[in-house]
Amino acid sequence: MRIGIYPGSFDPITLGHLDVIKRSSRLVDLLIIGVLNNSGKHPLFTAEERVEMIKEVTRNIENIQVESFRGLLAEFARIKKAAVIVRGLRAITDFEYELQMAQINHKIESEVDTIFFTTSVEYSYLSSSVVKEVAFHKGDISSFVPIELVERIEAKYE
Ligand code: COA
Numbered sequence: 001m002r003i004g005i006y007p008g009s010f011d012p013i014t015l016g017h018l019d020v021i022k023r024s025s026r027l028v029d030l031l032i033i034g035v036l037n038n039s040g041k042h043p044l045f046t047a048e049e050r051v052e053m054i055k056e057v058t059r060n061i062e063n064i065q066v067e068s069f070r071g072l073l074a075e076f077a078r079i080k081k082a083a084v085i086v087r088g089l090r091a092i093t094d095f096e097y098e099l100q101m102a103q104i105n106h107k108i109e110s111e112v113d114t115i116f117f118t119t120s121v122e123y124s125y126l127s128s129s130v131v132k133e134v135a136f137h138k139g140d141i142s143s144f145v146p147i148e149l150v151e152r153i154e155a156k157y158e
Contacts, residue, residue, distance in 0.1 A: 004028035004115075006086040007073050009036050010050045011043040012153055013057060014131055014145050016123030020088040021058060023117055030063050032080055037068040044132055044156055057146040073101075074108035085114045090124045 006021060010033070025031040033054055037047035045053070047068040058064045069076040077085055085105060087098055102114035119126075131144045135153050142150050 001029045003030045003032065003080060003082040004084045004086050005032045005034050005077050005080060005082045007034040007036060009041065009043065009128065010054060011045055011128050012050065012131060012145060012149060013054050014126050014128060016088065016119050016126040018057060018146060019120050019123055020086065020117050022061065024086040025061050025063055030065060032082065033064060033066045034076055035066065035068040037070050053149055056148055072108060074105040074112060077112045078109050082112060085112060087114055087116050088119045089116045090119045
């Protein structure tokens with residue numbers, strides 16, 4: 001069984017993330033979406049809320065599992081017996097950081113490799129911070145996030 005892990009903060013999940021999830025889930029038997037539970041960052045949504053939101057928007061994809069994790073990604077991948085870590089590349093600016101992360105993760109856990117998906121062009125400008133900023137200023141976020149989540153995100157700023 002080929003297991004992949006797609007890690008991230010997902011605070012909140014965007015259509016760009018969902019695009020990577022849909023495309024990468026076709027290449028593995030099981031795609032585990034790993035939600036980083038990092039108390040050092042101050043997320044808008046708790047890890048439980050982020051897991052719940054991702055489960056809601058991926059409910060129609062059969063081979064998806066959503067879990068939060070703490071600590072090292074390579075360690076999480078080892079525990080889950082994952083062969084690959086999936087990452088999205090939006091622009092050249094992502095490359096240097098991603099290269100370093102892929103190399104560190106492979107050094108820590110040599111059984112794990114990272115594969116990259118170039119994000120679809122319509123989402124190349126997207127990030128969770130952009131979504132939060134637009135929502136904070138009461139802008140329309142419906143083309144940035146899955147429609148089921150719009151009200152829930154807007155409610156955080158009411
Ligand atoms: N579409 C839209 N947005 C995307 C995207 C896509 N396809 N891919 C990434 N993004 C956005 C994210 O929403 C995030 O936005 P934000 O900064 O506004 O919140 C930004 O791009 C950065 O994303 P990413 O690089 O995935 O960061 P992350 O915080 O979501 O996840 C981890 C990073 C979890 C993979 C990484 O921190 C990690 O592995 N941590 C565990 C500790 C560890 O093992 N470290 C490595 C060894 S030292």
